[in-house]
Amino acid sequence: MPSTYVPGRSAEEVARVYGINPEAIIKLGSNENALGPSPKAIEAIKKHIQDISIYPSPGYTDLKDAIAGYIGAAAEHIVVGNGSDDLLNTLLRYIIERNDEAIITIPTYSYYETIVEAARGKCVFVNRTPSFSIDVEQIVAAITKKTKLIFVCSPNNPTGNSIDRETLEHLLQSTNALVVLDEAYVEFASESLVEFTNHFDNLLVSRTFSKAFGLAGLRLGYAVLNEDLARSYNRLMLAFSVNQLAVNAGIAVLSDLSFLHETVAMVEQGRTYLREHLPLKTYPTDANFIFADVAPHTSYEVAEYLVRQGIIIRNCETFRGCSHSHVRITVGKPWQNAKLLEVLDTFVRTER
Amino acid sequence: MPSTYVPGRSAEEVARVYGINPEAIIKLGSNENALGPSPKAIEAIKKHIQDISIYPSPGYTDLKDAIAGYIGAAAEHIVVGNGSDDLLNTLLRYIIERNDEAIITIPTYSYYETIVEAARGKCVFVNRTPSFSIDVEQIVAAITKKTKLIFVCSPNNPTGNSIDRETLEHLLQSTNALVVLDEAYVEFASESLVEFTNHFDNLLVSRTFSKAFGLAGLRLGYAVLNEDLARSYNRLMLAFSVNQLAVNAGIAVLSDLSFLHETVAMVEQGRTYLREHLPLKTYPTDANFIFADVAPHTSYEVAEYLVRQGIIIRNCETFRGCSHSHVRITVGKPWQNAKLLEVLDTFVRTER
Numbered sequence: 001m002p003s004t005y006v007p008g009r010s011a012e013e014v015a016r017v018y019g020i021n022p023e024a025i026i027k028l029g030s031n032e033n034a035l036g037p038s039p040k041a042i043e044a045i046k047k048h049i050q051d052i053s054i055y056p057s058p059g060y061t062d063l064k065d066a067i068a069g070y071i072g073a074a075a076e077h078i079v080v081g082n083g084s085d086d087l088l089n090t091l092l093r094y095i096i097e098r099n100d101e102a103i104i105t106i107p108t109y110s111y112y113e114t115i116v117e118a119a120r121g122k123c124v125f126v127n128r129t130p131s132f133s134i135d136v137e138q139i140v141a142a143i144t145k146k147t148k149l150i151f152v153c154s155p156n157n158p159t160g161n162s163i164d165r166e167t168l169e170h171l172l173q174s175t176n177a178l179v180v181l182d183e184a185y186v187e188f189a190s191e192s193l194v195e196f197t198n199h200f201d202n203l204l205v206s207r208t209f210s211k212a213f214g215l216a217g218l219r220l221g222y223a224v225l226n227e228d229l230a231r232s233y234n235r236l237m238l239a240f241s242v243n244q245l246a247v248n249a250g251i252a253v254l255s256d257l258s259f260l261h262e263t264v265a266m267v268e269q270g271r272t273y274l275r276e277h278l279p280l281k282t283y284p285t286d287a288n289f290i291f292a293d294v295a296p297h298t299s300y301e302v303a304e305y306l307v308r309q310g311i312i313i314r315n316c317e318t319f320r321g322c323s324h325s326h327v328r329i330t331v332g333k334p335w336q337n338a339k340l341l342e343v344l345d346t347f348v349r350t351e352r
Numbered sequence: 353m354p355s356t357y358v359p360g361r362s363a364e365e366v367a368r369v370y371g372i373n374p375e376a377i378i379k380l381g382s383n384e385n386a387l388g389p390s391p392k393a394i395e396a397i398k399k400h401i402q403d404i405s406i407y408p409s410p411g412y413t414d415l416k417d418a419i420a421g422y423i424g425a426a427a428e429h430i431v432v433g434n435g436s437d438d439l440l441n442t443l444l445r446y447i448i449e450r451n452d453e454a455i456i457t458i459p460t461y462s463y464y465e466t467i468v469e470a471a472r473g474k475c476v477f478v479n480r481t482p483s484f485s486i487d488v489e490q491i492v493a494a495i496t497k498k499t500k501l502i503f504v505c506s507p508n509n510p511t512g513n514s515i516d517r518e519t520l521e522h523l524l525q526s527t528n529a530l531v532v533l534d535e536a537y538v539e540f541a542s543e544s545l546v547e548f549t550n551h552f553d554n555l556l557v558s559r560t561f562s563k564a565f566g567l568a569g570l571r572l573g574y575a576v577l578n579e580d581l582a583r584s585y586n587r588l589m590l591a592f593s594v595n596q597l598a599v600n601a602g603i604a605v606l607s608d609l610s611f612l613h614e615t616v617a618m619v620e621q622g623r624t625y626l627r628e629h630l631p632l633k634t635y636p637t638d639a640n641f642i643f644a645d646v647a648p649h650t651s652y653e654v655a656e657y658l659v660r661q662g663i664i665i666r667n668c669e670t671f672r673g674c675s676h677s678h679v680r681i682t683v684g685k686p687w688q689n690a691k692l693l694e695v696l697d698t699f700v701r702t703e704r
Binding site: 011033037085086246 | 359360364382398401403404437566588590596598
């Protein structure tokens with residue numbers, strides 16, 4: 001039985017446990033889009049709502065074509081899933097045999113561990129450097145004959161930093177294992193490295209509609225990978241794993257990127273503002289969240305103080321490789337960021 | 353690599369291939385609800401549409417409570433998935449080790465074979481009787497030490513008949529393997545046998561919102577099973593496998609069953625009418641479809657003739673255990689059924 005993934009707290013749960021009006025809760029714990037969903041998605045769902053009684057069209061070709069246009073890859077290299085979690089989970093069943101190894105660079109998104117274990121593989125953990133960079137030499141030293149996968153999240157959840165071109169190239173040249181580059185947050189960074197899939201067959205880049213497009217609740221992820229592996233995935237995936245409204249919404253949000261640009265502008269401003277004003281040690285970030293060290297306080301203490309004031313942030317102690325003083329804070333709307341600072345300032349003044 | 357599941361043809365594909373206006377196509381090939389989705393689902397989706405930017409609440413407790421009320425089981429015995437295909441696919445990874453066996457009573461829903469093979473298990477096929485009943489003695493004779501699962505679909509897809517209480521009881525008493533009773537179509541039958549889960553720990557009953565509630569495109573399935581297995585499934589499932597709109601829609605359609613009753617009444621009338629008038633050999637059915645033998649014609653020939661007239665039915669030759677003259681026809685709205693009869697009558701008159 002694999003280790004259980006611990007998701008961020010929901011507003012519903014917090015409202016129930018702490019007796020807070022759910023409407024008043026500021027949710028900065030799950031890296032959702034503070035602007036909500038793209039209006040294009042709402043429009044598309046309403047337009048196609050009668051189609052929910054019909055099974056999705058097998059193959060998802062229109063959706064793949066739209067994604068291909070957006071990222072500049074060929075549709076044959078694109079696969080889709082019920083969120084990128086589902087996509088990777090499905091693919092790992094094909095790639096990993098019992099006791100095969102997957103290298104996971106920590107701290108990072110905890111789901112990789114869960115899905116490797118679900119595939120009965122073995123996780124090999126390699127620490128990032130003290131500044132949370134990828135250490136290719138350490139990864140290469142950990143590669144064995146059983147290594148089938150290497151996970152790199154960029155921008156990395158929860159630390160916010162990205163892998164650079166040279167490091168990725170070096171890593172891809174150093175191994176035959178499949179490198180999974182998880183670019184869930186890449187729309188908030190200066191560049192995507194998806195073009196590397198043109199040159200390296202051992203690279204899979206996974207992406208999502210959950211973050212910059214604000215569709216976390218709809219469940220839609222995709223990946224770019226070599227054509228052989230894409231064909232295998234397409235045979236292995238559930239025929240109807242992506243729901244029809246996610247298909248309609250996904251196509252619609254890619255047809256007009258103005259909401260994406262608005263979101264990215266808000267996040268860029270918000271993270272600069274928060275890094276300037278947060279009374280905490282923070283790290284550079286290319287994502288829609290900020291990683292911080294709250295020592296000498298504990299992450300539990302700070303997260304608990306905030307949640308009692310109706311603000312949910314992520315206590316990172318369940319992330320392997322994080323300390324008991326690491327937290328992750330989603331960039332919110334300006335008023336939410338201001339409220340967060342106000343409450344944190346009070347905490348710092350009264351607790352220190 | 354498992355065998356590929358072949359779904360029914362989509363209106364989109366048929367429109368493209370045959371140059372037919374998609375609006376004019378009558379889709380009787382995938383057992384969807386001819387009345388479309390429940391209006392309660394539409395209403396709930398519109399009401400909660402802003403929530404699509406938020407991850408679903410972990411645990412899906414409100415949805416499970418609603419299902420528990422609907423089927424009269426305890427919520428702790430209920431699990432949910434991204435369609436019942438996903439649910440069974442996930443559970444099989446836990447139950448089946450390489451070379452474990454699953455008994456499949458054929459002809460039946462082809463997905464069981466796909467998911468057993470995906471779990472690296474071995475399918476053992478047991479034929480139904482000439483009238484397509486379950487033959488418990490044949491099943492018992494096929495059980496070995498490696499048998500972990502026995503699949504029974506009731507009402508059976510594609511044959512339409514149900515297992516009776518005594519046969520199910522006999523089967524459950526004859527084995528320690530987990531019996532999967534797939535009741536995807538049970539709302540169209542006279543009774544569900546879900547109450548047997550109270551007495552037999554080796555029974556799992558799977559159900560869906562895709563058929564009688566008209567939510568095939570949203571992807572929502574559930575199962576009733578023993579509490580230990582439910583707990584294991586809940587640890588193994590993806591935290592966010594069911595999308596938020598499916599949650600909202602699922603809860604809404606269970607709060608008012610009038611659409612369900614309307615659907616069932618339409619199906620009951622339609623299947624009686626079709627069985628009386630179809631110029632084919634048909635079989636008794638408890639589902640929203642009719643199984644027919646078109647010999648001396650082939651199923652390909654008949655399906656192809658109909659599709660050129662814009663009517664999609666299911667050619668069953670891809671179902672293991674079916675002949676080349678078996679077809680499956682979804683019960684449509686009265687005007688769709690009448691149109692089907694008209695076209696089939698012409699076929700019979702001109703081809704015989």
